[in-house]
Amino acid sequence: MIYATGSRGGQVTERVVEPYHIMAYGRSWHLIAYDQRRQEVLQFKVDRVQEAEILDTTYTVPRDFDLDAYMGDAWGIMRGAAGEPELVELFFEPEAGRWVTEETWHHSQQSETLPDGRVRVTFWVGITPEMVSWLLYYGSRVQVMAPPWLRERVAEEHRKAAGLCESASERINDL
Incomplete structure (x- = not known):
């Protein structure tokens, strides 16, 4: 190819x-x-x-090839970008929580609906840039409870985005 x-x-x-x-x-x-x-x-x-x-050649998939083992504990397909697996704990607002639990995002996913309607979701996963982007998609509808470094990373990305929006508004007002 x-x-x-x-x-x-x-x-x-x-x-x-x-x-x-x-x-x-x-x-x-x-x-x-x-x-x-x-x-x-x-x-x-x-x-x-x-x-x-x-091609006119043949091959055999090795018997010991295991797709799950190949993909590993990384979030998504960016296997090389993942850190060591760690506990990720997230609280989703009710509507977003329903969306999240409709799919299996990772084989370690555990979900529970809390008495207030929010959904607690946990993963044991190697965090990748894909996971950060996934969390940013949910905006204010998700709280990252653990690990602390991921909570800060997501918060920092939101601050940057808010800053860009404020700068754009100021430039538009100056026109």
């Missing part, structure tokens, strides 16, 4: 891969495959495949 990387400036390379699994993630499809060039199992975003050709 001819593949444009998401990193390295979109560098285009030719790869011979042995597909193990195709999975939907977010708004795209991802191919988990053994890459003969790098001699390891990698993830490829299908949208970045520019050309593909089926």
Whole structure:
């Protein structure tokens, strides 16, 4: 296949891969495959495949390949960006909590509805930038209770966003 990387400036390379699994993630499809060039199992975003050709060779997916083990305890698909797994505790407002519990976001997910209608959700997960973005999506409808460093990171991102909005409003008023 001819593949444009998401990193390295979109560098285009030719790869011979042995597909193990195709999975939907977010708004795209991802191919988990053994890459003969790098001699390891990698993830490829299908949208970045520019050309593909089926070869007349065969292969066998190793019996010991385990997709769950490959994905590990990371949040999402950014396996290399995850820290060590840690407890994440979140309190969602009732409506957002219902949305969150309609899906399984991670295999460690635990949920409970509190007497006031809020939903407590916990994960044992390696936190990635994807998780931070996911939390930002819920805005004021989620409180990060643990770990403290994640609570501060999310709060800092909200402060930055508020600052940008204030700056934009001031520039518009100056026009």
